[in-house]
Amino acid sequence: MTVKVVVNGYGTIxxxxxxxxxxxxxxEVVGVAKTRPNFxxxxxxxxxFPLYILAGRESDFxxxxxxxxxxxxxxxxxxxxxxxxxxxxxxxxxKALYDSVGIKAMWQGGEDHELAxxxxxxxxxxxxxxxxxYARVVSCxxxxxxxxxxxxxxxxxxxxxxxxLCRRSADPGDVKKGPINAIIPELKMPSHHGPDVxxxxxxxxxxxxxxxxPTTLMHxxxxxxxxxxxxxxxxxxxxxxxxxxxxxxxxxxxxTAEIMELARDxxxxxxxxxENCVWEKSVNVSKDGLYLFQAIHQESDVIPxxxxxxxxxxxxxxxxxxSIAKTNKAMGF
Amino acid sequence: MTVKVVVNGYGTIxxxxxxxxxxxxxxEVVGVAKTRPNFxxxxxxxxxFPLYILAGRESDFxxxxxxxxxxxxxxxxxxxxxxxxxxxxxxxxxKALYDSVGIKAMWQGGEDHELAxxxxxxxxxxxxxxxxxYARVVSCxxxxxxxxxxxxxxxxxxxxxxxxLCRRSADPGDVKKGPINAIIPELKMPSHHGPDVxxxxxxxxxxxxxxxxPTTLMHxxxxxxxxxxxxxxxxxxxxxxxxxxxxxxxxxxxxTAEIMELARDxxxxxxxxxENCVWEKSVNVSKDGLYLFQAIHQESDVIPxxxxxxxxxxxxxxxxxxSIAKTNKAMGF
Numbered sequence: 001m002t003v004k005v006v007v008n009g010y011g012t013i014x015x016x017x018x019x020x021x022x023x024x025x026x027x028e029v030v031g032v033a034k035t036r037p038n039f040x041x042x043x044x045x046x047x048x049f050p051l052y053i054l055a056g057r058e059s060d061f062x063x064x065x066x067x068x069x070x071x072x073x074x075x076x077x078x079x080x081x082x083x084x085x086x087x088x089x090x091x092x093x094x095k096a097l098y099d100s101v102g103i104k105a106m107w108q109g110g111e112d113h114e115l116a117x118x119x120x121x122x123x124x125x126x127x128x129x130x131x132x133x134y135a136r137v138v139s140c141x142x143x144x145x146x147x148x149x150x151x152x153x154x155x156x157x158x159x160x161x162x163x164x165l166c167r168r169s170a171d172p173g174d175v176k177k178g179p180i181n182a183i184i185p186e187l188k189m190p191s192h193h194g195p196d197v198x199x200x201x202x203x204x205x206x207x208x209x210x211x212x213x214p215t216t217l218m219h220x221x222x223x224x225x226x227x228x229x230x231x232x233x234x235x236x237x238x239x240x241x242x243x244x245x246x247x248x249x250x251x252x253x254x255x256t257a258e259i260m261e262l263a264r265d266x267x268x269x270x271x272x273x274x275e276n277c278v279w280e281k282s283v284n285v286s287k288d289g290l291y292l293f294q295a296i297h298q299e300s301d302v303i304p305x306x307x308x309x310x311x312x313x314x315x316x317x318x319x320x321x322x323s324i325a326k327t328n329k330a331m332g333f
Numbered sequence: 334m335t336v337k338v339v340v341n342g343y344g345t346i347x348x349x350x351x352x353x354x355x356x357x358x359x360x361e362v363v364g365v366a367k368t369r370p371n372f373x374x375x376x377x378x379x380x381x382f383p384l385y386i387l388a389g390r391e392s393d394f395x396x397x398x399x400x401x402x403x404x405x406x407x408x409x410x411x412x413x414x415x416x417x418x419x420x421x422x423x424x425x426x427x428k429a430l431y432d433s434v435g436i437k438a439m440w441q442g443g444e445d446h447e448l449a450x451x452x453x454x455x456x457x458x459x460x461x462x463x464x465x466x467y468a469r470v471v472s473c474x475x476x477x478x479x480x481x482x483x484x485x486x487x488x489x490x491x492x493x494x495x496x497x498l499c500r501r502s503a504d505p506g507d508v509k510k511g512p513i514n515a516i517i518p519e520l521k522m523p524s525h526h527g528p529d530v531x532x533x534x535x536x537x538x539x540x541x542x543x544x545x546x547p548t549t550l551m552h553x554x555x556x557x558x559x560x561x562x563x564x565x566x567x568x569x570x571x572x573x574x575x576x577x578x579x580x581x582x583x584x585x586x587x588x589t590a591e592i593m594e595l596a597r598d599x600x601x602x603x604x605x606x607x608e609n610c611v612w613e614k615s616v617n618v619s620k621d622g623l624y625l626f627q628a629i630h631q632e633s634d635v636i637p638x639x640x641x642x643x644x645x646x647x648x649x650x651x652x653x654x655x656s657i658a659k660t661n662k663a664m665g666f
Contacts, residue, residue, distance in 0.1 A: 162621075164497040164555050166516055166544055182590035183499055183546065183553040185626040189617040207621050209555050211499055213516065213546035220516040222497050222542050257515030284522040288495075288540050293518040 003314045006031040006052075006079035006103075008072060008094065010044055012171060013108055014085030016303045018049055019269060021083075023330040024307060026316055031075035037064035050075075076101040081310055084108065091115075104132075104313050106306065109139025109196070119199035122308035122327075123243060124150040126320030129312035137305050141165055141219055142196040144276050144296035147245055148223060149197065149204055152290070155239035157228030158204060160289075164222040165193055165210040171299055172216045184212040218256040218273075219296040226289040233285045236292075240278055244328055245304065247275035249295070256295045263297070272300035274333065304331060336647045339364040339385075339412035339436075341405060341427065343377055345504060346441055347418030349636045351382055352602060354416075356663040357640060359649055364408035370397035383408075409434040414643055417441065424448075428467075437465075437646050439639065442472025442529070452532035455641035455660075456576060457483040459653030462645035470638050474498055474552055475529040477609050477629035480578055481556060482530065482537055485623070488572035490561030493622075494539040497555040498526055504632055505549045517545040551589040551606075552629040559622040566618045569625075573611055577661055578637065580608035582628075589628045596630070605633035607666065637664060 003026060007018045010032045021027045033052040034041040037060050044051050051068050052075035053061055061068050069075070076082060076097070081104040084091040088110020095115065098105040106116075113119050116136035120129045124146045129135045138146065145163060152158055169178035186209070194208035227236075240246045253259060263273040274297070282293035307327040308320070317323040338354045340347045343365045354360045366385040367374040370393050377384050378399060385408035386394055386401050394401050402408070409415060409430070414437040417424040421443020428448065431438040439449075446452050449469035453462045457479045462468045471479065478496060485491055502511035519542070527541035560569075573579045586592060596606040607630070615626035640660040641653070650656040 160621075162495065162557065166499060166546065168516075179548075179588060179590065181548050181550055182588040183501075183548055183551070183628070184588040185553060185555075185612060185615060187587075187612055187614040187626070189615060189624050207557075207624075209624060209626075211553060211555065211626070213499065214548055215512075215514050215516055215546065217514055218516065220518060220544060222518075222544065224495065224540075254520075255512060255515040255517040257512065279518060279520055281520040282518060282522060288493075291522050291540075291542060293520070293542075293544070295516070 001026065001316060003027045003310060003316060004030045004078065004080045005310060006033070006075050006082045008033045008082050008084050009086035010034045010040055011085065012299050013302065015040055015044070016270065016272065016300055017083050017085060017306045020303045020307050020331055021310070024327065025330060027310060030078045031069065033072045033075055037061045037066050041066055073097070076103050079103055081106065081314060083306055083310070105134055106309055106313065107136045108302070109137065109142060111136055113199040120305060120309045120312070121146040121150070121200045122305050122320060122324050123147055123245065124200050126308060126312050126323065129309055130318070131315050132313050135309050135313055137302050137309050138196060138200055140296055140298040140301050141193050141221070142200065143302050143305055144219070144221060144294060145193065145197050146200045147243060147276050148240070148278070148294060149201055149225070151239060151243045151246065152225065152227065152236065153201070156231050159226030159228055161204060161206040162224040163193070163206065163208045165191065165208060166220040166222070167210055167212045168215050168217060168219055168298060169212050170216050174216070179212065179214045181214060186210040186212070215256065217260050219298055220256060221294045221296060223292050223294065224289055227285070231285060233283050236283050236285060236290055237280055244324060244333060245275050247277050248280045249277045250280045259295050270300070272303070273297040274300050274304055274331070276301065304328065334359065334649060336360045336643060336649060337363045337411065337413045338643060339366070339408045339415045341366045341415050341417050342419035343367045343373055344418065345506070345632050346635065348373055348377070349603065349605065349633060350416050350418060350639045351377070353636050353640050353664055354643070357660065358663060360643060363411045364402065366405045366408055370394045370399050374399055406430070409436050412436055414439065414647060416639055416643070438467055439642055439646065440469045441635070442470065442475060444469055446532040453638060453642045453645070454479040454483070454533045455638050455653055455657050456480055456578065457533050459641060459645050459656065462642055463651070464648050465646050468642050468646055470635050470642050471529060471533055473629055473631040473634050474526050474554070475533065476635050476638055477552070477554060477627060478526065478530050479533045480576060480609050481573070481611070481627060482534055482558070484572060484576045484579065485558065485560065485569065486534070489564050491537060492559030492561055494537060495557040496526070496539065496541045498524060498541060498543040499553040499555070500543055500545045501548050501550060501552055501631060502545050503549050507549070512545065512547045514547060519543040519545070548589065550593050552631055553589060554627045554629060556625050556627065557622055560618070564618060566616050569616050569618060569623055570613055577657060577666060578608050580610050581613045582610045583613045592628050603633070605636070606630040607633050607637055607664070609634065637661065
C-alpha cells in the first residue's frame with residue numbers, strides 16, 4: 001500500500017513534511033496547498049509537487065505564472081490523509097472541512113490536544129495513534145522533552161522532571177519583531193510545555209519554565225530529572241545513545257551555532273538537525289538527580305515524527321521501531 | 334571617623350565603587366589607581382579623585398596630559414582600606430603588597446573565597462566581616478542569589494534551591510568577542526555560582542546551572558526553592574518587598590531591556606539598577622516549591638555591598654541594618 005499524503009500549508013513545517021514523505025517507500029505526496037504565490041510555492045512546483053490553493057486566490061497565482069491543480073477542497077479528495085501545517089490555531093478551523101471529505105487528519109503542536117484527542121511522539125506512544133482518524137504531532141519543544149523522558153523512563157524509571165526552556169525568539173527566515181538585546185521571561189508558570197508533555201506521557205510529573213533570548217538558531221533545554229533506578233552518568237549516556245533521534249554532542253561543540261554548522265557540514269536538507277542534541281559532558285547524575293542540556297532545532301525535529309504518525313494512523317506498520325527505522329533510513333539519518 | 338578609601342582598578346566596578354563611597358557621610362575617596370590613561374582615567378580627574386598609576390607608566394599619562402599623584406604604592410599609604418577592583422584573578426597578586434603596607438583589603442567576586450577568607454553580602458553576613466582585615470564582595474550573580482535566599486530563609490526557612498542562570502555575554506561597553514546568535518551552555522555542572530553562594534550562606538543546599546545568551550543588558554535567574562514553612566505567593570512577595578535591595582517588577586515590564594530603560598528613567602547614575610529585579614507575577618508557590626524570575630544588573634548590584642563591607646571591616650557601624658540604610662540613603666535608592 002502506498003499512502004497518498006496531502007499537505008495543507010506549505011511553510012516552515014509543511015515543506016519539510018512534504019520532502020520527508022516524498023522520500024518514504026510507502027508514501028507519496030499527491031498535493032501541497034499554499035495561500036500565497038511566494039518563493040516556497042515556486043519551489044514546490046519545481047520539486048514536482050501538485051500545487052493547490054485557497055479558493056479565490058486563482059488570479060494571484062496566475063499573475064505569478066504558477067500552474068495550479070485546484071483548490072484545497074480538490075486536494076483533499078485526492079488524499080488518504082492530510083497533514084495540516086497551517087499556522088497555530090488556524091488548523092482547528094479546518095476540521096469540519098476534513099470531516100466533510102472523510103479524510104484522516106494530522107495537526108501540529110500549535111493546536112490544542114483536544115482537537116485531535118491523540119498527541120503523538122514516535123518513541124513515546126506510537127500505538128496510541130494506530131488506526132486513529134485524528135492525531136496531533138506535538139511541538140518541537142514537547143517532542144524534544146518527550147524523546148528524552150520516554151527513553152530514560154524505559155531505562156531507569158523517571159520521577160519528578162524540572163525543565164527550563166531557553167527559547168529562540170524567531171526562526172532564521174523570520175523578519176518579525178523579536179528582542180535584539182534582551183531576555184524575556186515567560187511570566188505564566190508553569191509554561192505550557194510541561195502540560196503539553198503530559199498529553200504524550202500521561203504519567204510524568206513535570207514542571208517547566210521558559211525564557212526567550214535574542215537568537216534564531218535553536219532552543220536549549222536545561223533538564224533536571226529524578227531517576228527511580230540507581231545509575232551513573234555513563235549509564236544515562238548509553239541509554240540516550242540507543243535512541244536514534246537523540247544525538248550526543250561533543251568534539252568541542254560549545255554552542256547552538258556550532259550544532260547548526262555541523263548540520264550544514266553533514267549536508268542535511270535545509271541544514272536541518274532532526275535529532276535532539278544532548279551535550280554528552282552535560283549529562284550529570286548526582287544526589288540531586290540527573291542534569292542535562294539539549295539543543296532542539298525548532299524547524300525540523302518534528303518532521304520524522306510526522307512521517308511515523310502517518311504510518312500509525314494509516315495502519316501501514318504495527319511496530320513503532322520498524323516505522324522509526326524506515327523513516328530514518330529514507331530521510332538519511 | 335571618616336574612613337579613607339582607595340580604589341585599585343578604576344574600571345567597570347572601581348569607578349562605581351568610588352562614586353558610591355564619595356557619597357557616604359562617613360567615607361572619602363583618597364585615591365583611585367588606573368593602569369592606562371583612557372577616558373575613565375580622565376573622568377576620574379574631572380571628578381576630582383586623586384589619580385595614581387602603575388609604576389613605570391608615568392610617561393603614558395604625561396603624554397595624555399593627565400596629572401598624577403603617584404604610584405599605587407604611594408596611594409596605599411594614604412588609605413585605611415583598599416578596594417581592589419582589578420580584573421578577576423589579578424587582585425590575588427596584590428595581597429603581598431597590601432600586607433607590606435599594612436592596609437585592610439577588599440576584593441571582588443573574581444577572586445577565590447580563600448584569598449580573603451570572608452565572602453560578603455550585607456543582608457546575609459555583615460557580622461562576619463566586622464573588624465576583618467580582608468573580605469571579598471561576591472560576584473553580581475552570587476550577590477543576587479544571596480539576597481533572595483537570605484531574605485526568604487529569614488522569613489520561611491529555605492530547603493533545596495535550584496537556580497538556572499541565563500547570563501549576559503558581555504557588558505554593554507565591552508567590544509570583546511561574544512555570541513552574536515547562539516546559546517552557550519556552561520558544561521561544567523554545577524556552575525561555580527552555587528558553591529559561591531555557600532561561601533556566604535554556608536547552610537544552603539543549592540544547585541546551579543548556567544547558559545550564556547547573546548545579550549549585554551542583564552543576567553536573568555530562574556530560581557526554584559523549597560520553603561520550610563507553609564506560605565502563599567503573596568507572603569513571599571511581601572517578604573521580598575521588605576528587602577531594600579530587592580525591587581518588585583510589574584507595570585508591563587516584560588524584559589531585561591525594559592528594566593534598563595526604567596533605570597534610565599529613574600536618572601540613576603550610569604543608568605544602574607542596584608537592586609535585584611524580581612518579576613512579581615513570576616513569584617509562584619505550589620507543591621513544587623517556590624519559583625521566581627529575577628534580573629540582575631551585572632555592573633552595579635555589588636556596589637552598595639562594597640560600601641557596607643567597608644563599614645563592617647572598619648568597625649564604623651556595628652548594625653548591618655543601619656549600615657544598609659545609610660548606604661542606600663547616600664546613594665539615593
